[in-house]
Amino acid sequence: MMPTALPFWCSFALALCAAPLLPGIINRVKAKFAGRQGKPVLQLYYDLAKLLRKGAVISTSTTWVFAAGPVLSLATVFVALPLLPLGGFASPFAFQGDFLLAAYVLGLGRFFLILAALDTGSAFEGMGASREAAYAALAEPALFLCFLTLAGLGADEHIALHLSLSTMFTGTPSLAWLEARPEVLLLPLVLFLLLLVENCRIPIDDPNTHLELTMIHEVMVLDHSGPDLAFIHYAAALKLWFFSALLAGIVVPAIFSNPWVQLAVNSAAIAAVAVLVGVTESIMARVRLPRIAQLLGGAGALAALALMLTLIR
Amino acid sequence: MATVLQIAIILLLLGNFAMLTANRLEPRIRLVSFQGALLAALLLLVPQQGANLMHNLLLAGAIVLIKVIGFPLLLHRTLHKVGLASHSAVRGSGHKYAVISGMCCLIFALWLETRLPFAQEIYPPLFFPAALATLFSGLIMVVGRMRALGQVLGYLVAENGIFLLSMPLMMESSTWFELSLLLDVFVAVFVMGIAINYISETFESIDVGRFCSLRD
């Protein structure tokens, strides 16, 4: 068991170490687009180190829920991440239906973060929490439609464990479109939009804005400080890695015999996704809040179309 | 070849939905012209029983000439004459319903293909539902759009859907008919364009919702 799982654990370790690199890459790309020098790529590592060294200021009006939020959000990402076929290698934890566990464990983390935000009793944080909950609810159907489409592909080819993330995202879809299944090409599009939504990137949410009224995610974590804030940033980076890995799992075909080449190609794909996010953020403006629902509806419709076309074959 | 055909079909479906969601006329005109290009491509890709390459090339050329170049020119000219290019606020929120009904129509078309005897023999996979969905989206656009030009676009899309359905059945001898059909549709759009000019002059808008003086 162990030797075959070794590449997977290496990729997991890589994810844990390299995840804070992704926001750095995005910021670099944005800076280049704007003609600036930009922050160092490793900026988030410095921030995390600084925050972990500091003490936390906790408002007297809060309860234990406030302190539990960041911890749980980080813990849930830790649980969800190994369920993915990281680096293109099937997860040792794979089982039928693990996509449900992964999605809802992430949802649990978000739930506690929202509770923590509500616990502060601040109007701004309540507003952010309500938006976060609303858009997460809208994004969920689209995500599941994507999963089901991929599961349908696997079911057609009678693959065991076709309801597992490890089968869905290990390169089968990247070849399926060549076999007269072009609807699969819709999925990266939908997943990319979901990545933007789930990770609060432009054009859905602007992570760098200074106006609380327009924020979604950032306003929710205003009251956290010190190690708590570090946990939240780290969890956000890991989540970005999670979604980028989903995209990479669709796009990168599993055709490499050498596992280390496979791992390298996959990691490169994840970095490419980060670059793509940076480009998107640079060339697009934030959309108005009511339009986010329409965007998500459109993503859901595309995913539904893909699912229908897959099922009808 | 089959993959390219399938990709073209998917593009056709996506184009339909984009047309149903687009709320300004200019992008929709571009989408209709894009659909014309897809039509020409599909004509050359779809396996036909009585195929004749020369005739198909001739017909594809005519399609490109009329649907890809002719219609957008004609419609853009009308649009600029009418003066709606700059401000194109659309009242109501019919697009949601348009997309949802487009979705329902696609599901219906997919279901219908499984029910109809030997549709699978004539049409490549996914072709029949895509063509039928195109026809339906055209009809949705005719019914749902409040502006005269939008209705013309809907008519064109519906016509494209029917053309698609007839594509695998085309014979050598039917080329003249398809050509005259193209010419016919072109004249129809031309006449409609003239009518739209008069409508905008007389009603100072091309909002068909203002047509309410004739009733019982």
Added chain:
Amino acid sequence: MVLLLLLLLPLAGGTAMLFASSFTLRALLLMAVALGHNICSLLTTRQTLLAAGDPAHAAPVALGGVLCPDVLGLVFLCLASALFTAASCYAIGYLRDEDAKAPVRRHFQDGSSFTNAPQQRFLACLCFFLAAMSLVTTTQHLGALWVGIEVTTLTSAPLIYFHRHKEALEATWKYLMICSVGIALALLGNVLFSIAFYPEAPQDHNQMLYYISHATKAQPAWLKAAFIFLLVGFGTKMGLAPLHNWLPDAHSQAPSLVSALLSGALLNCAFLGILRGHQVLNAAGLGEFSSGLLVFFGLLSMLTAALFIVGQGHYKRLLAYSSVEHMGILALGVGLGGAAVYGAMLHAVCHSLTKCMLFLLAGNVLTHYHTLSSYDVRGMRWTMPITACLWAGGFLAITGSPPFGLFVSEFSILQHIFTTERYFVGAAYLVLLAVIFVGMSIPFLRMVQGVTPPATPPAFKETVFNVGPCAVLGLLIVTLGLYMPPWLDSFLRQAAHLAGE
């Protein structure tokens, strides 16, 4: 050659019309086209009938077989030709009067100003319209039939928008849009026919011959679907309820001579499209399916027309709804089969002649009284006696009273209903006819009787042009009611035989 002239003559005439600058020239050209077309259509009919009776004669064929008339189409061709002649006689007088009026005029309803479309263009479109109808009635190729019907829509839309005011524009747009989309569905019907016969397909242009002779090998499900689409598509153009919405608008806003042609000739052409589908289904042994649909939509149209005729205050809309009713009777007659098909053929002829006459007369009334409301028209018998006389006669004729032709046709349909013991259909048919009779009698008789309103403009001059064609048409319908010439009888019987007697 003669067959080709049917198409070329109006086309050439229409093109020449665009360049004819003087009114006299245009009038002469129009009469030449009308007379030439009449002669050609009669010659074609003679040739076809001779060829049908005696194989030694060659049947007329042109354009590589695209034009290949049969008796069924010829009935409608001759009707179109005759009505075009009547309408063009009327047009000469009408356009001369329009010319004499001020170029910018006041609309008599809301007072807004409007102009007329240029006469050259109007007359050219009129000629092209005739060419399109000739194509529809002489072809056996369903695609060419479709193209012809679409061209009739495109050429008649400018005719409706002759008076360039808001209402006419609204009517034109509705007509253009509803009919174009409807006919697009009929095209889908054509495609479905090709699917039904797949993988076989006709090798020459006589599609009807091929379809009828190979009908039993076709897929019944696809044939049925094709007929439904043909019925919906051409039914829209024909004005079958519930797709008749454009019809009252277009007929009421078009100049009267155009309404006469639309109602008398164009609706028949659309009906021919449905009949072609019915022929194929009959040959495939699916006649019951198409007949059922035709009977249902026929009765529905009659019902709709009856509902809108009662209390209708707008006399041109009244006539338009009456057209919906009569189209319903045509569909019903063909749907019932047997002897009723002959009745339907006769009905088509008589209805076209009568409705054309009534619309032309309505034009006279409108010219004189400047109103479309039947409440404001009084005392026609004093101000325009010949028109009033023909108007009252036309009312009796259109509601199917003896001694007019429509009585004979409606009665033969009724007779067939009762010999086949379809009592419910018979009861509905009779009740609806009675309601329509009452509904139409009130406005018609009120318009003829009474005292002329004081504001009416001075006396109306009844000339050869504005009452002549009407009088001739009136004479024809009385004659058809009293005496049926044997040649016409056999002609119609052959047509009825083709339409599934």
